[in-house]
Amino acid sequence: MTDDTLLISMVVLPFVGAIIAAFLPTMARNAESWLAGTVALAALGCAFLAYPAIAAGGALRAEIPWLASFGLTLAFRMDGFAWLFAMLVSGIGFLVVLYARYYMSPEDPVPRFFSFFLAFMGSMLGIVLSGNLIQLVIFWEMTSIFSFLLIGYWYHNASAREGARISLTVTATGGMALLGGVLLLGHIVGSYDLDEVLSSGNLIRNHPLYLPALILILLGAFTKSAQFPFHFWLPNAMAAPTPVSAYLHSATLVKAGVFLMARLWPVMAGTPEWFWLVGVAGLSSLLIAAYFAIFQQDLKGLLAYSTISHLGLITTLLSLSSPLGAVAAIFHMVNHATFKASLFMAAGIIDHETGTRDMRRLSGLFRFMPITATLAMVASAAMAGVPLLNGFLSKEMFFAEAIETHVPSILDTVTPYVAVIASLFSVTYSVRFIQAVFFGPPPVDLPRTPHEPPFWMRLPVSLLVLSCLVVGAIPGRTIEPFLRLGVTSVLGEATPEFSLAVWHGLNVPLVMSVIALVGGALLSFALKRYLATSRDGPPFFRRVKGQRIFDRLMALVANDGPRFLERYLSTRRLQPQLRLLVAAAILAAFLPLWRQGPGLGGLTFPPVFDPIFTLVWVVGTVCAVIAAYQAKFHRLAALALLGGAGLSVCISFVWLSAPDLALTQLLVEIVTTVLILLGLRWLPKRVEGAMPVPLSLTTRLQRLRDLILAVLAGLGMMLLSYAVMMRPAGQTIGAYFLERAYTEGGGTNVVNVILVDFRGFDTLGEITVLAIVALTVFALLRRFRPAPDSIPPPMQQQIQRKFDVAAPDRDDGATLTDYLYVASVIMQWLFPIVIVLALYLFLRGHDLPGGGFAAGIAMTSAFIMQYMAVGTRWLEDRLRVLPLVWMGFGLLLATATGLGSWLFGYPFLTSHSRYLEIPLIGEVPAATALLFDLGVFSLVLGATVLMLIAIAHQSIRRIGPARAANEAEET
């Protein structure tokens, strides 16, 4: 296998697996696990295969051109450090899959779990293997999104939703900052390529933009790695299923932050700014989180805070800017991943087998699950830093670095003390974890009787614990070559000499370790009594919750702030909004014109008007003016007059030889008028005498102002259109279309050929917008509550009903049914006729006026007529009206037709036309554009019918009981 396929398949395989996993049946727990496990193993195998090449001292690279014109390529790059991480991500990923198979309950929808899990793994591998900074940020954001989905997996749980939301907000905001930082970095270096960035350290550190870039990148890293003060999302994320926590908070998600810091360490570290920013965040996370961890009552909560603390340790090590510090940081990343993953899994086993994670309720589990208990004890000893385990080695290295002076300052002086205290705390919570859960009297009233988990569920824990032991006992034979490989690829020439021996002789770090171990154990016994009954969270700090501050902040940004702005800068009333909008439009048009000087730019009104055309327009204008005048109090008349204005526009199109436009305009005009007519019934009735009869001066002035505004806007539009339309057209592409319509589009109706072929992409966009608009209208009308006086049936129906009820030989509602019986029967007959018309318009569209849009509207009018003739209930009992399906079909068909051209190697939406010989009918022109047009037809039909239904269903909707009671009381 070549390097290219190796690298690319490592990133692509998990995503392919995610897609497959999503489509497996809900119950297929085994199939899903096999799939996910195979993918993880395959990624691991790829990493193994790549080892010889990387061990030989090179970095593998693979590139795929992406946006070549912007200098962006998809670059994958694997050096020693990336290799180390890839091994961790895929290896622990595999163990977590195995564990999840037994952890997830048969009721959980596992396809979703494994699909997200694999996609997350792919994104994480993408971060690790990215050779391009922009690409890295994209994968970074993908991890945010997939971790959001994973944390919120049990979304019926409020805390899961909350945790997922917080983690997404924090990490995605950080990702945004990171993008800014990366863009700055790319600007400084002149390239986003990782190799180039890594080779321009001096350039970056001495650039004036260094500090902003550093701050932005660190924001990204700190939010991801849950460093103080962004740490609060991590404990909230514990609502996730335990396999997710074990994976996200040991080897992957939170490690992405420290991974990035280590990756950019050679070029960004070594400055006082780096030392202070990273050091303060790291030390405070290290200390505060360790302290908080002691007082957690939830097993996973304890592990969450301890994760923050250990990440703080890594961050602190990176802040020191010493090569040995970086070595220790990288080493601790690996160690922490192994023992933390196993501890999370152990906590999950305890939760799974006992039904609780509350340490106040758990006790004496050793006698029920001795093997799990032993494994957990070894793992937490590693977390505490007990000798002969891997945690001890990296902690010793940390102590050795902490006592060195790097940048003379207070921070540097306090580092060793903080290190010892935090380490002491870490011993305390590790002891507490073991002591509270496994020792003491047997537990009482647990939800389940505890017992050992199945062997396969314990296996991942055992393997991880074994690696803790082996690395801790014989580091030189096991981890050292790999660690050296990773360190060398980060530090390059600066790689220091280091040795991973268990025994370094009696030195200061050892003394510090002993103090921490002994002190921590003593502290845990001192606190034992208090912790057995205390509330969750540390004393004093219990009340200061990062989450609450975050919630306040979110409320301010998303709720109170906008409300404040709305109150003082905006309004909810439609009239002022409209007024502002029109005024702004007038200003926007007026300002540039004013600069040019007023006037029509040399245009004069033509001296002669065609009298008939003028007459059409005079009629149209008069209709429009009267409609505006009547709009408020006589809506029906206004609507009829609007139809008149529309007809005059339609006639103008015919006059100016645009039959396509005229046809479409006519149909649209009809359908719109009818739809609005149907809606009129729901508008509130006119309130008589709302205004005092001699209008007050203010009202008059207001009305005058609105009139002036309206006239100005109208005249302005008119002048603008006139100025544009009367100008000689100049060089347009019209001639091109006219020339090519038949030869290339296969149609003689140029308008239609432009719509479905030349500018098919525009049309696709437009029909998408139409679909969205229809859905919005539907959503708005579905929740529409009419004015109280429009709710009862209209007066006519009430009279008829009264008559029916009074007459002994009539059924209730008979008049309504019989009244227009003949007419309604004829309207039913019209249904097939209108369908034929629509079909006719559709089929001739490519060569003569017509087309999918016009046909769709014509077809809609058939439906409207049926709704009016026979009523909603009757019709929908007999005819399947599925506007959503039609819309979806239309969009899919149009897109699929466009995509189809790819199969033949043509660009998106290329159409093909030819003549087909059909028996009986003969030779007919056929183009793939017809299929596209069918999509347009279907979508237009669906969208319009959807709006029709939204109105039609108003009349058959029952009023809610509360409201009905109200109405009854009033009458």
Add this chain to the structure above:
Amino acid sequence: MSEAADLPLWAALLVSALVLVGAGLTLIGSYGLLRLERFYDRIHAPTLGSSWGTGGILVASMLLFSVLQTRPVLHEILIALFVTVTTPVTLMLLARAALYRDRTEGNADVPPMLSKDVPPTQNP
């Protein structure tokens, strides 16, 4: 139209006569719509145009093109069908609405009731 010159005299006469009759009837109908006083009278007038008016013109058209193209041209039958089916609907809707309004408002010139199956005339 230049082709019209090829028309035999008998056909030309017949077509002209039919067109004139159709157009004349339609004109009378439109004039009636303008002149008649009450709504219920006026609603009858345009039916002249939509029945025999259209009919005459359509027959003329069929004749003209059948003779010119020496094959039966029958498309116009469809037009006749559509017009016959659709116009009554419009007129019926209009008449029913007017009748209804006049009765509920108790106006003077309402046509008399034919049976008891008619809604009451007073306001609720």
